[in-house]
Amino acid sequence: MKVLLIGANGQIGKHVVQLLKDSKEHTLRAMVRSEEQAQELKKSGVEAVVANLEGSVAEIAEAMNGCDAVIFSAGSGGKTGPDKTLLVDLDGAVKSVEAAEKAGAKRFVMVSAFQAHDRESWKDSPIKPYMVAKHYADRLLVASELNYTIVRPGGLLNEPGTGQVKAAENLEAGTIPREDVARVVVSALNKENTYKRSFDLISGENSVEEALKSI
């Protein structure tokens, strides 16, 4: 598949770039916000395109032109305020879904947040507004015509991945290295049994392949 990665400069996105660079099954186009980031990627041999999640659906669709799949791993980040949560994590994500429909990129893998589907589990969370944004982005993706997979990782760690994970519709809270999230996202791309599925993801005792088979 030809894959557009949205959020290629993010912490999970950088791992996805590495995995897709080495992939025999997929080719990568990285979407980033600035020309400088694009130049950096191009230097390392990665096709890159500049587009802004705060721009129009048409602009995002143009970046997807010719792609079969989209991975959305962008996030407004902890340093920005809730304004950006609304503009990027919610509206940017849904515009990407609409752009994928427009561009004919039928496969869409979303990096969401742990238990984003269940309001009760984050009703007292200090990041509740962020969870609201992820919740609705996911709901609009589910309502789209795309072959989506929604991956909801637990607490994100920067330590190296182990390749050992646990995936299910509802899990008890846990953590997972960002590198392992990237592995799951990339591995899910062509697994049809993960189409139209959403699941929590933490570190566990299964290989990525086994975990995805069980979904």
Next chain:
Amino acid sequence: MKVLLIGANGQIGKHVVQLLKDSKEHTLRAMVRSEEQAQELKKSGVEAVVANLEGSVAEIAEAMNGCDAVIFSAGSGGKTGPDKTLLVDLDGAVKSVEAAEKAGAKRFVMVSAFQAHDRESWKDSPIKPYMVAKHYADRLLVASELNYTIVRPGGLLNEPGTGQVKAAENLEAGTIPREDVARVVVSALNKENTYKRSFDLISGENSVEEALKSI
């Protein structure tokens, strides 16, 4: 109809309270956040219930028990930050929609915002995050099973209403007294031609009845 008014203590809500108190066709239950606000309403002869839009769908559904219709005119207000925009204007609104489905209140009139359906018209707006919240609340309402009407008023004024308005799917920017918005919302309640319709609303040259007939 028995009508639950959400946001009864708001600036539009207070006008709706007056209109529904005097109505021969409808009876009112006002939903407010605090016991104090409820006591105030009860003193003036209005049935009132305390529930919080930041609470659960079940809590909101309980407040709707026995109602045929819901008017949503709540807003987090200009003084709160975008956190509340996510929690109240988006999640609170959609939880109200889900609560109405649960409680069997099939009629739902939403006070939205001018052109909330069209991202292009607010792409450079200083209140873009608020518009994003209203946009998605409306989309989730449209996707619900309710007989909705979405009213999208122009710039809100506190001057007395004139009863003369203009309503259409897309209008050029304009203003409208809050009192006239309240008249339209109340008048729409039992107009079946406004079911599953969304429209902009500003001051104009038609009576409320005429304007709603044209929708």
